[in-house]
Structures are given as structure tokens and as C-alpha cells.
Amino acid sequence: MNQSLLKSLSLASALTLGLGLSAVSQAETVNAVTDPSFVPFEMMDKDSGEMIGFDMDILREVADRAGFDINLRTMDFNGIIPAVQTGNADLAIAGITITDEREKIVDFSDPYYDSGLRILVSAGDDSVKELSDLEGKRIGTKIGSTSYDYLQKHLGDKAEIKPYPGSADMYLALMGGSVDAVFYDAPNVGYFAKTKGEGRAQVVGPLYEGQQYGIAFTSGSKWVEPANKALAAMKKDGTYADIYKKWFGEMPDSQ
Structure with a gap:
């Protein structure tokens, strides 16, 4: 193989690798909000300073599968839906009940918890x-x-x-x-x-x-469908059941 061909192959490989790394590094960051006091769905771990709980595990798994990063903030529950409605947050997860009134101002994922x-x-x-x-x-x-x-x-x-x-x-x-x-x-x-x-x-x-609880997104959000696909896959492969068991014990048939 001549030197010119080797150089061309090396350049093509470098470009392919570079494009791949670029795609990985440019994963979109989604601004998320939650209520820090709804245990065991979301709560502050005093040791690590990180938000933990059932909803947090669900959100991180959904984000990983849907292909976005999370910038998480906390606020009182009564400010969560308005934050998503006005675009100050892209999504919210906080044991949010899906209601007709709320569906008029935000988009919900498929239900992920019966309550x-x-x-x-x-x-x-x-x-x-x-x-x-x-x-x-x-x-x-x-x-x-x-x-x-x-x-x-x-x-x-x-x-x-x-x-x-x-x-x-x-x-x-x-x-x-x-x-x-x-x-x-x-x-x-x-x-x-x-x-x-x-x-x-x-x-x-x-x-x-x-x-039923759902993840709230801004109206018309492109992340609703990927989130729904992620939730469906999690339930199918047992990941959802594992997360449920971690926080609540054995999962009932209704979930």
C-alpha cells in the first residue's frame, strides 16, 4: 500500500473519529426541575449533596436512553408547572399527576407511575x-x-x-x-x-x-417521543422494575 493511500485512509479515519467524538460531546443539555421534598421520589442526599430518589433514577435512565444531558434545579412544587409552561425549564419530574388542566399548558410523557x-x-x-x-x-x-x-x-x-x-x-x-x-x-x-x-x-x-404521574415537557417538545420510547424500553427490559424495587419493594401488577 503506497504512502498516499495510507495518508488518505488515516485522514478519513481521523475525520470519522472526530465526527463521532463531536456527536458525543455535543449531546444537548436539557434544563430539568424537581421538588426536593417529595420522598422517596426526589430528595437531597445530605452526604453527597445530590438529588436522589425514584424519579431521579427514572429521569437519569430516560435521559441516557433518549440522548440528552440534564441540568437539574430544584424549586417548590407550585412553581414547577409554570416554569415548564413559560420555558424557564424544558422538563419537570416531581411526582406530577397528569390532569386535563395541566395538559392544556404542558406536554406529558406516557404515565410512569400509578398513584x-x-x-x-x-x-x-x-x-x-x-x-x-x-x-x-x-x-x-x-x-x-x-x-x-x-x-x-x-x-x-x-x-x-x-x-x-x-x-x-x-x-x-x-x-x-x-x-x-x-x-x-x-x-x-x-x-x-x-x-x-x-x-x-x-x-x-x-x-x-x-x-398517574408523568414527566412534564414544554408544549411541542421534541423530547416527548424519545422519553416515551425510553420508558417503554425500560419496562420491557426490566430496568423499570429494578428501580421500582429499589425504592418501594416488589412491583405490583398495576404498574
């Missing part, structure tokens, strides 16, 4: 069996959440509905006696009852308003 709403009261409190028992009581919930909307619709002025900026605030209020009950997303309520609230709080009553 609902539950009541939490102090341990030993047998006065509350269902939602109607909360009439005349003080109820803690989160600002901007579907649980707040549900309480307004079904109890209205029959109870004192007290919205809090974070889930930790409303649980603290319950433990301190500032509210008589908390009404919020079932997995978060259950997680608190089994961890920090063990022996001090109990979940009561049925599951209200079956819900």
Missing part, C-alpha cells in the same frame, strides 16, 4: 376512617397539588384546609398538632408513616382519586 391520595393522622387517632370524617378538622396538604384541589372540591369550607410549600412542613405540622390530618399522595404519605413517622402517624381510609 392516588391517602389520609395520614396521628398514631392512635381512631376518629378518622374516611374523607367525610375530616369535616370540621384542620387538614395539611401541599400548595399547588391535586390533593389540595381534591380537598377544595369535596370539603370546601367544611374543613380548614392548610396548604404548605413542602411535604416535610405538613408532616411537621401534624406531629406538632397544628393540623389534625394530612391528605396527600399515597406513596409519600406511606413512606413517611414507615420512616420518620413510624409509631407516631398512621395511614387511614381508602385510596382516593386514582392518578
Whole structure:
């Protein structure tokens, strides 16, 4: 093989390698937002300073498969949908329930988690069996959440509905006696009852308003379809089940 041909092949190889490296290094960065207080979906690891949780594992796996990098910020839940709606964030993941109202202003991925709403009261409190028992009581919930909307619709002025900026605030209020009950997303309520609230709080009553969580994107986002393909692949190859088991135990058939 002559020197001229070797040089041409070497140049072609270098160009191919360079283009490949360029494609890898130019992966698009997507601005994501989450709520740092919705355990075990998203929470701050005090040791590493990194956000961890079920949603964080889901998001990182989706990003890896869909081909984008993540620039993650945290904010109160009530500011998350507006941030995506206005384009101040490209996507949000924070146990966000897919609703008709929200779908008018943002695009959602396919559902990735089935949920609902539950009541939490102090341990030993047998006065509350269902939602109607909360009439005349003080109820803690989160600002901007579907649980707040549900309480307004079904109890209205029959109870004192007290919205809090974070889930930790409303649980603290319950433990301190500032509210008589908390009404919020079932997995978060259950997680608190089994961890920090063990022996001090109990979940009561049925599951209200079956819900599904989705990743919220700005309207018309090009990342919705890649995210949906990633989620489908994760469920098919067992990755989703592994992440679910890590945070919640064995996955029920409904997920």
C-alpha cells in the first residue's frame, strides 16, 4: 500500500473519529426541575449533596436512553408547572399527576407511575376512617397539588384546609398538632408513616382519586417521543422494575 493511500485512509479515519467524538460531546443539555421534598421520589442526599430518589433514577435512565444531558434545579412544587409552561425549564419530574388542566399548558410523557391520595393522622387517632370524617378538622396538604384541589372540591369550607410549600412542613405540622390530618399522595404519605413517622402517624381510609404521574415537557417538545420510547424500553427490559424495587419493594401488577 503506497504512502498516499495510507495518508488518505488515516485522514478519513481521523475525520470519522472526530465526527463521532463531536456527536458525543455535543449531546444537548436539557434544563430539568424537581421538588426536593417529595420522598422517596426526589430528595437531597445530605452526604453527597445530590438529588436522589425514584424519579431521579427514572429521569437519569430516560435521559441516557433518549440522548440528552440534564441540568437539574430544584424549586417548590407550585412553581414547577409554570416554569415548564413559560420555558424557564424544558422538563419537570416531581411526582406530577397528569390532569386535563395541566395538559392544556404542558406536554406529558406516557404515565410512569400509578398513584392516588391517602389520609395520614396521628398514631392512635381512631376518629378518622374516611374523607367525610375530616369535616370540621384542620387538614395539611401541599400548595399547588391535586390533593389540595381534591380537598377544595369535596370539603370546601367544611374543613380548614392548610396548604404548605413542602411535604416535610405538613408532616411537621401534624406531629406538632397544628393540623389534625394530612391528605396527600399515597406513596409519600406511606413512606413517611414507615420512616420518620413510624409509631407516631398512621395511614387511614381508602385510596382516593386514582392518578398517574408523568414527566412534564414544554408544549411541542421534541423530547416527548424519545422519553416515551425510553420508558417503554425500560419496562420491557426490566430496568423499570429494578428501580421500582429499589425504592418501594416488589412491583405490583398495576404498574
